[in-house]
Amino acid sequence: MRATASAAAGSRSWGTVAQIAVHLAALAPLALLIWDALHRNLTANPIQAITFRTGKTALILLVLSLACTPLNTVFGIRQAVKWRRPLGLYAFLYAGLHFLVFTVLDYGLDWVLLREAIFEKRYALVGFAAFLLLIPLAITSTRGWMKRLGKRWKRLHQAVYIAGVLVIVHYVWLVKADRREPLLWGAAVSLLLLLRVPAVRRWIAKIRPRIRHA
Amino acid sequence: MAKIKSSEITPEWVYLSRRKFMRGVGLAAAAASAAALAACGSQRDSPPAPAAQPAPASLAAPPTVPGSPTVAPTPTAKSASAAEALTLFADITGYNNFYEFSTDKEAVARLAENFKTSPWTVAIGGLVNKPLTIGVEDLLKKYPQEERVYRMRCVEGWSMVIPWLGFSLAGLLKEVEPLSSAKYVRFETLLDALQMPGQRMAFFPWPYTEGLRLDEAMHDLTILSTGLYGKTLLPQNGAPLRLVVPWKYGFKSIKSIVKIDLVDQPPKSLWMAMAPEEYGFYANVNPDVPHPRWSQASERRIGELGRRRTLPFNGYAEQVAQLYTGMDLRQNY
Numbered sequence: 001m002r003a004t005a006s007a008a009a010g011s012r013s014w015g016t017v018a019q020i021a022v023h024l025a026a027l028a029p030l031a032l033l034i035w036d037a038l039h040r041n042l043t044a045n046p047i048q049a050i051t052f053r054t055g056k057t058a059l060i061l062l063v064l065s066l067a068c069t070p071l072n073t074v075f076g077i078r079q080a081v082k083w084r085r086p087l088g089l090y091a092f093l094y095a096g097l098h099f100l101v102f103t104v105l106d107y108g109l110d111w112v113l114l115r116e117a118i119f120e121k122r123y124a125l126v127g128f129a130a131f132l133l134l135i136p137l138a139i140t141s142t143r144g145w146m147k148r149l150g151k152r153w154k155r156l157h158q159a160v161y162i163a164g165v166l167v168i169v170h171y172v173w174l175v176k177a178d179r180r181e182p183l184l185w186g187a188a189v190s191l192l193l194l195l196r197v198p199a200v201r202r203w204i205a206k207i208r209p210r211i212r213h214a
Numbered sequence: 215m216a217k218i219k220s221s222e223i224t225p226e227w228v229y230l231s232r233r234k235f236m237r238g239v240g241l242a243a244a245a246a247s248a249a250a251l252a253a254c255g256s257q258r259d260s261p262p263a264p265a266a267q268p269a270p271a272s273l274a275a276p277p278t279v280p281g282s283p284t285v286a287p288t289p290t291a292k293s294a295s296a297a298e299a300l301t302l303f304a305d306i307t308g309y310n311n312f313y314e315f316s317t318d319k320e321a322v323a324r325l326a327e328n329f330k331t332s333p334w335t336v337a338i339g340g341l342v343n344k345p346l347t348i349g350v351e352d353l354l355k356k357y358p359q360e361e362r363v364y365r366m367r368c369v370e371g372w373s374m375v376i377p378w379l380g381f382s383l384a385g386l387l388k389e390v391e392p393l394s395s396a397k398y399v400r401f402e403t404l405l406d407a408l409q410m411p412g413q414r415m416a417f418f419p420w421p422y423t424e425g426l427r428l429d430e431a432m433h434d435l436t437i438l439s440t441g442l443y444g445k446t447l448l449p450q451n452g453a454p455l456r457l458v459v460p461w462k463y464g465f466k467s468i469k470s471i472v473k474i475d476l477v478d479q480p481p482k483s484l485w486m487a488m489a490p491e492e493y494g495f496y497a498n499v500n501p502d503v504p505h506p507r508w509s510q511a512s513e514r515r516i517g518e519l520g521r522r523r524t525l526p527f528n529g530y531a532e533q534v535a536q537l538y539t540g541m542d543l544r545q546n547y
């Protein structure tokens with residue numbers, strides 16, 4: 001609390017820098033992917049590499065967008081709220097690329113194979129469900145829709161929690177043996193959801209000043 | 215990383231195979247109908263070579279013309295030839311599933327670079343009359359190397375066409391004289407976490423173990439490989455000695471073998487121990503039996519963009535399907 005006054009003074013310029021950094025950081029993986037594609041640096045199995053990389057980036061951005069609210073409510077970093085929408089929309093962008101690469105580039109829109117892939121591969125099914133969930137959220141992310149939906153907007157956008165869980169299940173199911181990394185991301189999502197529970201939030205708010213002064 | 219440029223490899227290969235190509239033109243024409251089928255995407259096994267054709271083993275692979283599959287079967291490989299273009303040497307040696315080094319396919323070659331493959335001995339024993347411990351260099355002297363062009367289908371849904379060098383496992387097994395009680399063959403990879411950093415992943419029951427039924431092991435298509443593309447096997451591909459069973463998913467073709475035992479019970483492989491509901495003893499390539507978590511109906515051939523339909527027994531049904539008559543392949547996955 002003591003730092004609030006001085007932070008407010010410099011927050012505008014710092015906030016702009018942080019905003020720009022969020023956009024640059026979110027676009028960097030795409031730039032790197034295009035660079036690697038142009039330099040034929042995408043392994044012997046390039047389509048799979050593109051699928052993995054777009055999927056992984058979507059996951060990371062989704063987790064980061066889920067971190068914004070707790071950063072504000074629990075840790076008092078108010079700027080974070082402004083990063084939530086761009087991070088969520090970039091996550092959707094990469095999820096869309098991921099979906100398009102799978103259906104068009106990988107399966108060449110072969111409906112017979114795609115149907116088989118989606119109904120036989122349960123990981124593809126949950127991934128697809130997560131992507132479908134994100135579509136209405138992306139559409140209603142504008143200020144206009146926020147006003148139009150009022151209280152229902154918040155309720156609608158809580159669907160991102162379900163999407164987060166589905167994405168983790170998708171990841172855990174697709175790895176062959178070594179589940180350490182997907183489970184680590186699962187722990188991150190669980191933690192971020194836990195920080196939204198009012199009791200947990202209140203408890204951390206109570207002990208936070210003590211941590212600061214320690 | 216000491217990557218071998220494809221420019222260093224391919225020209226030599228093309229040069230070697232070109233001479234073979236001139237002699238193989240007639241043969242290729244004879245198999246043109248099969249080539250047309252392959253070009254339509256419904257590729258099938260090419261028919262066996264109609265006549266034996268004298269050619270040194272190292273020249274015995276079909277030439278590769280990008281985009282147009284060739285079908286000249288190799289005389290030594292008989293029915294084993296694949297009617298498709300060979301996968302690039304750089305891809306075969308740079309994209310490897312070899313968890314003993316890393317679960318990252320692109321990292322294996324670098325991590326395996328200094329793997330010591332010589333001296334190397336293999337112990338063949340168990341239920342046999344004449345157990346044998348033999349150095350790889352003696353194996354090479356004893357069993358002439360022949361070239362076998364095989365498709366390799368990974369359980370993950372990708373595939374390659376690899377010109378292996380090797381020798382029939384049946385010959386070696388006959389030499390040790392299996393007892394009548396021997397029904398299965400158990401293979402074991404080297405256990406050496408100092409050289410193989412992946413073996414420090416404690417949740418895998420190392421060493422890597424695989425098994426075949428004795429008749430599968432004795433089948434003409436089953437080989438022990440010591441090389442590919444006319445060169446000595448590199449560590450990332452399982453040097454100095456690995457199994458190749460082309461009608462089964464790639465993980466059955468165990469690498470860097472130090473032990474072969476004839477046994478009376480089906481051996482439990484590493485993957486069976488890891489996930490028994492996902493990986494069975496047989497692991498025959500089968501588009502109709504999906505992995506519990508993903509489909510096996512199609513595959514991507516490394517180097518191609520589209521997908522190919524996966525063939526029963528990886529396209530070797532004609533040669534091996536009779537091994538499984540009367541068996542429920544859904545139960546025995």
